[in-house]
Amino acid sequence: MNAEDSTEVVNELPDEPVRILAVQVHAYPDGQRVRLHASLSPFRAPANLEAEIRRPDGLLVSSTVVVGVEEPEVEITLHLKDEARPGALVAPLILATRDQGTQDVCEAPFEIPTPETYY
Numbered sequence: 853m854n855a856e857d858s859t860e861v862v863n864e865l866p867d868e869p870v871r872i873l874a875v876q877v878h879a880y881p882d883g884q885r886v887r888l889h890a891s892l893s894p895f896r897a898p899a900n901l902e903a904e905i906r907r908p909d910g911l912l913v914s915s916t917v918v919v920g921v922e923e924p925e926v927e928i929t930l931h932l933k934d935e936a937r938p939g940a941l942v943a944p945l946i947l948a949t950r951d952q953g954t955q956d957v958c959e960a961p962f963e964i965p966t967p968e969t970y971y
Contacts, residue, residue: 869955870895870947877943877962885931886914886962888943892924899955902946905930913941938966 874891888903898920905914914930940963947956 868893869952870899870949872945872947872956872958875943875945875958875960877960879962879964881965883932883936883938883964883967885929886941886943888928888930888945888960890926890928890945890958892921892926892947894924895949897949897951898922900948900950901926901928902948903928903930904944905932905936906942906944907937908940908942932964936964938964 871893872890873893876889878887878889879885880887886905890901890903892899892901901918901921903916903918904912906912913936914932916928916930918926918928940961943960943962945958945960946954947958948954
């Protein structure tokens with residue numbers, strides 16, 4: 853094989869900022885945990901994803917930071933603090949890269965079931 857016959861494969865990922873394409877939030881039936889699934893646009897460098905759970909009055913119920921997300925599909929389980937009550941909550945997500953800072957912000961509303969529905 854000579855140099856003219858070789859083929860170089862290049863990963864063609866976009867240079868655009870990484871984005872949050874979709875967020876799904878599901879409360880576990882026990883009312884104590886939340887599963888968060890985020891779909892991200894393709895990206896070159898690992899990104900950081902900050903996820904929070906907040907009550908409508910803004911009180912923080914749970915939070916986490918995933919450093920160095922390497923795949924466009926991310927699933928996180930968050931454990932809720934005592935401040936989590938049945939009813940409406942919101943899950944703000946902040947996506948950032950080390951080089952370019954905040955790339956995208958998204959909020960996903962969801963509901964915590966009443967205790968009568970827990971298993």
